[in-house]
Amino acid sequence: MLIVIQCKDQVGLVAAISRVVAEEGLNIVSLREHVDPAESRFFIRVEVDRDVPEELLEARLRPLLPPDAVVSVNPHTEKKIIVLVTKEYHCLSDILVRHHFKTLGASVQHVIGNYPILGDICRRFEVPFTHISHEGSEKELFEQKTLDVLLQHQPDHIVLAKFMRILSPAFVSAFPGRIINIHHSFLPAFVGANPYRQAFERGVKLIGATAHFVTDQLDEGPIIAQQIIPVTHSFTVADMIKAGKEIETAVLARALRLVFEDRVLMYKNKTVVFE
Amino acid sequence: MLIVIQCKDQVGLVAAISRVVAEEGLNIVSLREHVDPAESRFFIRVEVDRDVPEELLEARLRPLLPPDAVVSVNPHTEKKIIVLVTKEYHCLSDILVRHHFKTLGASVQHVIGNYPILGDICRRFEVPFTHISHEGSEKELFEQKTLDVLLQHQPDHIVLAKFMRILSPAFVSAFPGRIINIHHSFLPAFVGANPYRQAFERGVKLIGATAHFVTDQLDEGPIIAQQIIPVTHSFTVADMIKAGKEIETAVLARALRLVFEDRVLMYKNKTVVFE
Amino acid sequence: MLIVIQCKDQVGLVAAISRVVAEEGLNIVSLREHVDPAESRFFIRVEVDRDVPEELLEARLRPLLPPDAVVSVNPHTEKKIIVLVTKEYHCLSDILVRHHFKTLGASVQHVIGNYPILGDICRRFEVPFTHISHEGSEKELFEQKTLDVLLQHQPDHIVLAKFMRILSPAFVSAFPGRIINIHHSFLPAFVGANPYRQAFERGVKLIGATAHFVTDQLDEGPIIAQQIIPVTHSFTVADMIKAGKEIETAVLARALRLVFEDRVLMYKNKTVVFE
Amino acid sequence: MLIVIQCKDQVGLVAAISRVVAEEGLNIVSLREHVDPAESRFFIRVEVDRDVPEELLEARLRPLLPPDAVVSVNPHTEKKIIVLVTKEYHCLSDILVRHHFKTLGASVQHVIGNYPILGDICRRFEVPFTHISHEGSEKELFEQKTLDVLLQHQPDHIVLAKFMRILSPAFVSAFPGRIINIHHSFLPAFVGANPYRQAFERGVKLIGATAHFVTDQLDEGPIIAQQIIPVTHSFTVADMIKAGKEIETAVLARALRLVFEDRVLMYKNKTVVFE
Secondary structure, three states, X not given: OEEEEXXXXXXXXXXXXXXXXXXXXXXXXXXXXXXXXXXXXXXEEEEEOOOOOHHHHHHHHHHHOOXXXXXXXXXXXXXXXXXXXXXXXXXXXXXXXXXXXOOOOEEEEEEEEOOOOOHHHHHHOOOOEEEOOOOOOOHHHHHHHHHHHHHHHOOOEEEEOOOOOOOOHHHHHOOOOOEEEEEOOOOOOOOOOOHHHHHHHHOOOEEEEEEEEOOOOOOOOOEEEEEEEEOOOOOOHHHHHHHHHHHHHHHHHHHHHHHHOOOEXXXXXXXXXXX | OEEEXXXXXXXOHHHXXXXXXXXXXXXXXXXXXXXXXXXXXXXXXXXXXXXXXXXXXXXXXXXXXXXXXXXXEOOOOOEEEEEEEOOOOHXXXXXXXXXXXXXXXXXXXXXXXXXXXXXXXXXXXXXXXXXXXXOOOOHHHHHHHHHHHHHHHOOOEEEEOOOOXXXXXXXXXXXXXXXXXXXXXXXXXXXXXXXXHHHHHHOOOEEEEEEEEOOOOOOOOXXXXXXXXXXXXXXXXXXXXXXXXXXXXXXXXXXXXXXXXXXXXXXXXXXXXXX | XXXXXXXXXXXXXXXXXXXXXXXXXXXXXXXXXXXXXXXXEEEEEEEEOOOOOHHHHHHHHHXXXXXXXXXXXOOOOOEEEEEEEOOOOHHHXXXXXXXXXXXXXXXXXXXXXXXOOOHXXXXXXXXXXXXXXXXXXXXXXXXXXXXXXXXXXXOOEEEEOOXXXXXXXXXXXXXXXXXXXXXXXXXXXXXXOOHHHHHHHHOOOEEEEEEEEOOOOOOOOOXXXXXXXXXXXXXXXXXXXXXXXXXHHHHHHHHHHHHHOOOEEEEOOEEEEOO | OEXXXXXXXXXXXXXXXXXXXXXXXXXXXXXXXXXXXXXXXXXXXXXXXXXXXXXXXXXXXXXXXXXXXXXXXXXXXXXXXXXXXXXXXXXXXXXXXXXXXXXXXXXXXXXXXXXXXXXXXXXXXXXXXXXXXXXXXXXXXXXXXXXXXXXXXXXXXXXXXXXXXXXXXXXXXXXXXXXXXXXXXXXXXXXXXXXXXXXHHHOOOEEEEEEEEOOOOOOOOOEEEEEEEEOOOOOOHHHHHXXXXXXXHHHHHHHHHHHHOOOEEEEOOEEEEOX
């Protein structure tokens, strides 16, 4: 089973937590710990070799931890997700294939597209798809309809798999730390629209992609994973977009794996990733 | 020998150039060509297996090319460079070691430091070092003294090997396309001061370095080479600086090799790199 | 249009080829040339901006080239492929998704599996699937049935997308330079079976994947593309297999793109890749 | 201070160790733990924020651990090393520069070369150099003279920085787990002599380097670090050697940093690297 905790740092936290684990006769398979000295913040992720009742373990741990502790015992059951898309297929298809073969570490409950085009690929994998147009309707209405689907399914995470609309702060704040976006640049370079065009104009020799949690600041949320690929003078904008799709798919897949395995802890504007 | 040309694009350039080469009985060892369609600009780099008189070859090529052609026949004799430094040793030492063992592809004529501290390592390699302080004196005076050294040596290139002062537009424009800088971020992310501090605050998962030609726009010059390394939540700013030095050294070494082998052609704000 | 040639090297080949191109009024968009001095072998790939009749161009080029020249004018029509698989879905699914969205650069005519399990995913994409069991039957019979499908479709290439049987020399020699395999190690490390097990036992810090043309020597064919990912002491064999699937998929996708864009020229046991 | 332990695994080890640490009022800055389930082996590295007497801490820890425990409290004082070289300068120069600027994390006591050529660069950094020829003398005699220097200095580690002779099993076994070698391939590919020649013949698209502990099996010792760089068809053997030097230098530097910071634990033929 898995124990994930973050709280204010103090002396003796590892000793206290590991003593409880040992007294339950559990053997530690993997333990990752981090202290952020600037924030005086403690993070730990412990995998043990057997299961004991979750409530029991949590009840034993709580009194030993600071009152602000966020304790998560055995969260690593399969996650439920909703995916938001626009027109590009590459990230969504990758998610659907893994979902289909049960290697995603999460179950795709529903896909919402602001265009109808990706409904077909969803149907091929028997995943429900709803087209909610953003055209002609107020953004508020679009978000309300999306919320209706979300509230119906209560997903653990919302994945923006190349969803090209900006969500309102009100929407975002309803799902703190639960919306994951893939941005097609190595942030903070090239925030906003057309990052490949910006990269082309600047003549960079690397392009990248960034998976991050969404906050109400555009492209400013805590970064989960980033990667780059080299480009040369011979790349047109179209070549960069094409090459970029490969890395967008890979980075989002990696970020989702990390989140679904409860390896990502968020605090303020940063993540701790216990890989 | 080596032929490097850039000019306005037109039909038949490769045919014209390669016919001259063939008529001289030269065999092409390596040919790299690029056309920038947006700029209608032609770039070529041809290595052939023997030498013929340079003037002859250039005289035969010129009439076949547009009037704006920049023709460089056999530029690949050893370059001469001046290195500007501040206090950090890593890039300079790497350059000095390669210079000493004659694998730099260039000869270091002189090193100028705005602090005296790196004079010692230069003396160990018998490379002249001049300390020109920027303190207490006007930047203009500092640059004038530096110019005096430069004019005395007539270097092919000026290398800013972690030189932490900003050169004036007047100075920079005196050496167009000949000043090479190493910036400690993957530009255009984190321009300006303290990029590692900026990277730390943003919580990025990659840090990088960029070697570029210097123009009068700070950190905006044509990029020659870039590379990144992964970082994690456990990296302090000091850890990033330490890890960054490794990649700064590597990227600058790579950029210098490319420039010294005449593989980098500059046009407007971009480079063509025939690697 | 595209011109790809390989032949014995001699002086004037680039001049001769580019003269024909210029005389046809074609502008060269991209030209990549390589001479292998050890083999005295010439390779060239030229992209021009317009189409002219292929036979005409080939007829004009032939007399200027050595008799052994392999000339391919405008081969870059969409390729046709047959995919052979066993049980693993990751490479096949990636190919099917790209095929479905018409970004593969090839059309999947048929998939053959020596197990029936991957038939389902093929049906979802309306790609014909044939199960040809290797069990209980002689390998010869298995290969004969596979040949029947191949002869019926006349594919340009046969892709072994994690096909875990060894094909006979007779079969392989019927498709010289046309069978592409993905091997789950960075060859020549860990040839043969269970490379991840071998990698685990050796305690390597990198695992990789290799896409190569198949010859009658197991895992010895010309390499098209390779890539690696870092692993740590914490990786079990199962973790390596899981992480490896990501890179197998990526390397095969890259190799197929290169082959389908006619960027890969094969000579003896090596490839020239004009990327 | 730093605590590094490896021993047979059993329930409660983390609890026991962290309790001692907490009772001493020490705050854990960083804790990395690994259990090898196949070997039932426990590894831990704990950094705490203050120093207490080492003997005291070790005396308190010992009784809580299995009898086979290897306990190292505060080993992270500056290491002493002897470097063995042949003719190539790149790895040695990198080590000497870091030594000179006190960023190596170790002090170079002596350099031994089986050729005299690298004596000059050592003298420039005031590091003693001894030339011990292997020619005309028996290997046994060569090793005896080398041993004399080693016994005089009692180094923590012996670094083979492109030392191109094979040491005898007797010599190696005198320094178990203390000799570090850089091999110029991504092991286990291309063991033995001329790996770049082998890589060239095979037509690989990646070349690499491996830093490993030396055992009496040639190129078979526990791997500390590996890395690769891409190569293309245009690389000659000489080009590979040149490009390879860059990565050899980088990989050895990385491995030495890891070893000198006590981040590498060895068990049987593998390493645990707490980075």
